[in-house]
Amino acid sequence: MGDNPASGADTVAEIGEFGLIRQATGDRPQPSTTLLGPGDDAAVVAAPDGRVVVATDALVEGVHFRLDWSTPTHVGRKAVAVNLADIAAMGAVPMSVVVTLACPADTPAAVATELLDGVAAEAKQAEVGVVGGDMVRADEIVVSVTALGDLGGRAPVTRSGARPGDIVAMCGRLGWAAAGLAVLGRGFRSPVNVVNAQRCPEPPYAAGPAAALAGATAMIDVSDGLLADLGHIAEASGVGIDVHTDKLTVAERLVDVSTALGADPLHWVLTGGEDHALVATFPPSTDLPEGWSIIGSVGEPDGGVTVDGGPYDRETGWQHWN
Amino acid sequence: MGDNPASGADTVAEIGEFGLIRQATGDRPQPSTTLLGPGDDAAVVAAPDGRVVVATDALVEGVHFRLDWSTPTHVGRKAVAVNLADIAAMGAVPMSVVVTLACPADTPAAVATELLDGVAAEAKQAEVGVVGGDMVRADEIVVSVTALGDLGGRAPVTRSGARPGDIVAMCGRLGWAAAGLAVLGRGFRSPVNVVNAQRCPEPPYAAGPAAALAGATAMIDVSDGLLADLGHIAEASGVGIDVHTDKLTVAERLVDVSTALGADPLHWVLTGGEDHALVATFPPSTDLPEGWSIIGSVGEPDGGVTVDGGPYDRETGWQHWN
Structure with missing residues (x-):
């Protein structure tokens, strides 16, 4: 595989797992919170607060999105956005995401790469690093994202603190x-x-x-x-x-x-x-x-x-x- | 839904998403690193080191496991184990996992709950908290896990440090x-x-x-x-x-x-x-x-x-x- 694994490839099977992972994560700029980016067994993310906020959410083709209604880029963006919203809802600033993309072997390469471009675009807009991922074969497209966030010294804002009179x-x-x-x-x-x-x-x-x-x-x-x-x-x-x-x-x-x-x-x-x-x-x-x-x-x-x-x-x- | 949402339910559709999430995460003992457990928009995990190690890996039915070869408990354990191994391979101690379970609506309730019991069992053995999750409908079973770990002040051990003579x-x-x-x-x-x-x-x-x-x-x-x-x-x-x-x-x-x-x-x-x-x-x-x-x-x-x-x-x- 060359530097651009998607060039000339028609399906994700032709790009291969490692090519897609590179596509998703390689050469993307990382924020300063990414201490060790993708490419190893795991990433290392700064947690200056001494705590880390973690949320996970998945989107499934035919359940949460339809590719005749949304572009792959929209789907990638949405998969990140719904998780960053969970981090924000705790009062935290999102830092990093990891993404698992499951899709059929005959998925057009362009669909997978555009979806991963959408992941990167939403992350970039929120100044969040895409620090890792996994690519697996499945019968339909499932995008599972986990997001990490930083509380900056604040207490997390839970669902349980509302009081009469608020x-x-x-x-x-x-x-x-x-x-x-x-x-x-x-x-x-x-x-x-x-x-x-x-x-x-x-x-x-x-x-x-x-x-x-x-x-x-x-x-x-x-x-x-x-x-x-x-x-x-x-x-x-x-x-x-x-x-x-x-x-x-x-x-x-x-x-x-x-x-x-x-x-x-x-x-x-x-x-x-x-x-x-x-x-x-x-x-x-x-x-x-x-x-x-x-x-x-x-x-x-x-x-x-x-x-x-x-x-x-x-x-x-x-x-x-x- | 009562305290035990699985009782009497035949399929995951009957348990429902929130019931399954409770099944996966509710009332499980948490290690001291779990500062805020499941049940909110996100969890909060201790990162005493000021850094957190993060890895993600998914298992797909028919690709990574077969339910005529493995019990659901094995699958749940394996989904956690492969991620904790990635954390360990950085020289870190695993602290927490979040898990996304995608499965068909007609999946027997016992399959989903046994799989989630397997997740909990492997986590418990490794003294790791199951701090969050998502349950979604899909055509086949996909278990996606993200694990967090603590370096305890050590440098991460990457793949790139081997030297001739080692x-x-x-x-x-x-x-x-x-x-x-x-x-x-x-x-x-x-x-x-x-x-x-x-x-x-x-x-x-x-x-x-x-x-x-x-x-x-x-x-x-x-x-x-x-x-x-x-x-x-x-x-x-x-x-x-x-x-x-x-x-x-x-x-x-x-x-x-x-x-x-x-x-x-x-x-x-x-x-x-x-x-x-x-x-x-x-x-x-x-x-x-x-x-x-x-x-x-x-x-x-x-x-x-x-x-x-x-x-x-x-x-x-x-x-x-x-």
Whole structure:
């Protein structure tokens, strides 16, 4: 194999495992936290804080993405983004990812290399190193990523610290990925910014550490839907949470799309997953960091998660097997 | 779902994603390095050294294991063991693993829970925490593990530090997994200790940090075969390596099996993968740690990897896609 193992190769079988690993990781610039990059049995990453935050999440073809809806680059970016969002949701700064790519032997070489380029692109944007990986044969494409992050001396922000009287705030987009899914499901490919939101989220990574610094008492990223994920905070913290819909932003673009599709845009905002916005609770007097806005309040644990003081009776999220 | 989500459930779809995650990680004892265990967006692991070692490796049904040859428990143990061996091969002590389990929705609940029990069992034996995971639907079973380790103030032992004049030494078993594969391939299920070596390796985890302390100049775990993996050291270090077959142990049990199958046991020892023994190079005067024995020498980079001074002309390893 030469310096560019993909040149002239038609399938991943022709590139071979080691060629693909080089493709994924070789000659990529590494941030200063990467003390020993890819190419050995393991990598070494700086943990100046004396602790390391670790999260893992996988995307499966046909379950989490479709290659007739997303480009391989989108898939690679998304696989990294969903993990970095988990790191940010602890109040940590992402440092490194490792990636396992499973795919059929006859996968076009371009699909694998573009997917790995997407992994590298999202990592680069977040100033994160791709420090290792594994490439294996499987019946369909599975991208499994593990991300590491640094707390910078801060306490991790868990799901369990919300207290009655706290405010609930969010940063990022909600409902966009659900709208994009609805558009794609009808066979359309536009509006492209809505469709792209489904193809790859844009989590506000820096908002996680900023929220931790501002005193966030609990935090989570919205992967399953706002109400479902607030439910995780409510359950872990033993509190009730009320969402105030007058405080939620329903973007004009989502209203347009919902009108065209005969859908309810607020339902997308309340229950749509995969946008990976961050939601957090803060003490009531908190001066919220830039980008964060109040969307609700924390109360006693009798109500679970409510919307404008009452139950929300449509489905609140999804379980991957059901 | 109740406290024991598996009870009464027939398939993973019935247990559900969150139930399986609880099954994998809930109520498991955690070592002191686990500062925040599973159940949040991410875990927090101690990194007292200020650095963390990270490795990732996946096993795929039909490629790396067959459930008619291995129990789910073996598969779970192996998925962890191959990763902990990578950590040990850097001279680090494994601390934590995260695991992604992809499997069909109709996978029997018992298969998934036994596999996750295997993950927990190998982790427990190595005093490692299972700190997180993800469960996703896929067409076949894929187990992807990422392991973290601690260097305890030592420099990582890479593949690139071998120098002419160094000795080559190994710790652990070689050829056993290849013998087991040959036995299983003929439709036999015994000798059980040979067959079990293929089902799950027993890497000598503690021998890695011990070798680092003793001054190992390069180290790798034998996943692809002794000659193939020594080839990685030879290439990365820019040296030649000669293996002395009179120093290699060919266990009596392997001789028996090879006789029965008409095979060459030395070929298993030289080229068989999946035993995850550790091989390392040391300065010539090194007092080797317990369990390590000399098997060769490091020379000038003209010869690549040789056996008793000459080329070994049978295939030296395997590539997963070829």
